[in-house]
Amino acid sequence: MSTATKTIEDLANTEYKYGFVTDVEQDIVPVGLDEDVVRLISSKKGEPEWLLDWRLKAFRAWLKMTEPHWQNVTYAPIDYQGVSYYAAPSEKKKLNSLDEVDPEIRATFNKLGIPIEEQKLLSNVAVDAVFDSVSVATTFRSKLAELGIIFCSFSEAVKDHPELVRQYLGSVVPHTDNYFAALNSAVFSDGSFVYIPKGTRCPMELSTYFRINAKNTGQFERTLIIADEGSHVSYLEGCTAPMRDENQLHAAVVELVAHADATIKYSTVQNWYPGDKHGKGGIYNFVTKRGICKGNRSKITWTQVETGSAVTWKYPSCILQGDDSVGEFYSVAVTNNFQQADTGTKMIHLGKNTRSTIVSKGISAGKGQNTYRGAVKIGKNAANARNYSQCDSLLIGDRCGAHTFPYLEIKNTTAKVEHEASTSKIGEDQMFYCESRGITKEDAINMIVSGFCKDVFRELPMEFAVEAQKLLGISLEGSVG
């Protein structure tokens, strides 16, 4: 092994910085899953009959399904009966201002360097903070309400806007879509709901910070974003989690609906506990994210920076149904130590002149395994569809791996599809070049990796890009040389 490789690996041994547990009383449903648990969750949330029925349908479908194992990841079997399916902070009274938020929770956010008050004052961001499964703080709501924009927790949407929820829930990701989506549909706890009315441009970035906290509690978030005709919204999702010994299952579902001339930009920075340097613990992140460009000239952009989780399984996808609609996917996925990621996207072209762009940057360090899996499907009516895909892998050290599986299915001869792929190693020479200018190993790695990810960071809202770059540095600390 070369000296540089060795140093890279030495550097890769930094502990997870955000590993702390907040001590807040939790209201936890007993361990295990059956129809009674589904009913209990629904009744605890005071849900209407139709939603309970939908959950039960999903649960029954889930029982008949088997966990998929085609992904290029391996993990210990999940004991679905050993998980508690619901946790909420026991205090649930409505809060009008941030001052009313549990000080412990606010301290947690501060430790993460995400002071809500500062965001509120400085960055014009409305933050709907999801602590575990239930929202505990919502800001800027009245300002948004003036414009007719709805931004609230999923539970509130069920109460206050049942017709919208009922119309769109499961319309993009059906309750039978896949094993984890079915599970989520049966037991989802909470999440976010956004509705942007016709012709409205959401004046601020909408953001939610998710956090897994209750021990042994699976997280089943559900997010639904609807952009009506000619509207525009940018939504930010960011996560960190406290250090845990047992693997924690996370199976979220995100559905996006863009009507004619609407634009949805969905950005994620994900930094869940990846497990320790021996591969112990860490979050299993099995997420179903899908958007539909329903109307003509609509556009959906997924941008993700995935640095956390022990196992990631995630394919934010776009169904390009409207003519001239556009789907984009920009991704940075980092795997270090024993992390495994199988991520990518699906671009399904149905409408005429639909266009999609895929830019995927995979970074592997330590013994990390990084897989890009992408599908581009061009339907028979999708005349003049265009796709451009670029998948680049960067290896740090020589014990990690990068894998690329692009799938193509073209049923219209006018389609144009381009695919570019590259794999490179952070070379001893690149490192030496930086070092010979006085730049430390850590900074050099950060710089080289950030440079590699530039095309993706460029797509993130400014303040998020800075945060993403920091996370990248943290997750590669001790991995690079």
Add this chain to the structure above:
Amino acid sequence: MLDVKNLKVRVDDKEILHGITLSVKAGEVHAIMGPNGSGKSTFARALAGHPGYEVTGGQVTYKGRDLLDMDADERAREGVFMAFQYPVEIPGVNNAYFLKAALNAKRKHQGLEELDAMDFMALMKEKAKILDVDEKMLQRSVNEGFSGGEKKRNEIFHMAVLEPSLAVLDETDSGLDIDALRIVSQGVNAMRSPDRAFIVVTHYQRLLNYIVPDFVHVLSDGVLVRSGGRELALELEEKGYSWLETSGAGART
């Protein structure tokens, strides 16, 4: 400034330098010449601290300190600079940003205040003008898509901004046309000062018409076979490197 004693360097289990002894005082310019494969770049990289070049014997003292005891980045912050024979591309990393990070790492090390973006840009503009560096080059990724000549000029530009105490230039002349060579040499000459030393590695004596050395050393097969004044370079040009071998001057002692 620099005292090299009996330096032996190994690469991939093969000894390349068999014992180099060289003393460089502040204010001096030393030229190292020699045929391809004689070990010139190996010497330069060993001085800069490339981790793949293993020092198996000898000592190197720099400003009274053991140079071999420092990592490459520390050497750089202590004022050692090497201009690469083959500068490395770093995609996506802005050249100006890179250089600012480098300069501020050094300033921090020296206990100086870090330069902010405004002051740094002013400094860059000044240096770019002296070296006739296109400002567009500063906003491109480090060396990415640069022509051979642009890369070399960028190296000298880095040197001008970082203001090292000891600069080792590894074949900076190759790949430069006459005009570029003149500009680069002028840049180097402008930086000559009583408290700065240069080691100029070159295959051709051409460069030494522009950067006039105080001493010339000839490296052959990992050994310094001749040392002398400027006239040694001219003699070499006249007689060619083969003269060294046939004259028996290359014998190890």
